[in-house]
Amino acid sequence: MRDGVPEPPLVYGGRPRVMDDKKIQMAKRLLSDPNTSINDVCETLKVSRQTLYRYVETNDH
Secondary structure (H helix, E strand, O other): OEOOEOOOOOOOOOOOOOOOHHHHHHHHHHHHOOOOOHHHHHHHHOOOHHHHHHHHHHHHO
């Protein structure tokens, strides 16, 4: 409370994440298999190639 005025509740905005941690781990497991293609992984997880690379690359660091 500031000056007798209650603070507004926390609201998280923005677009929801397409891939949660479970999907990211699954993608990494699938990508570690040399017999699985990128297209197969994308079709299985129902994400685009760009989305797959974005989430896998950002979580490797």
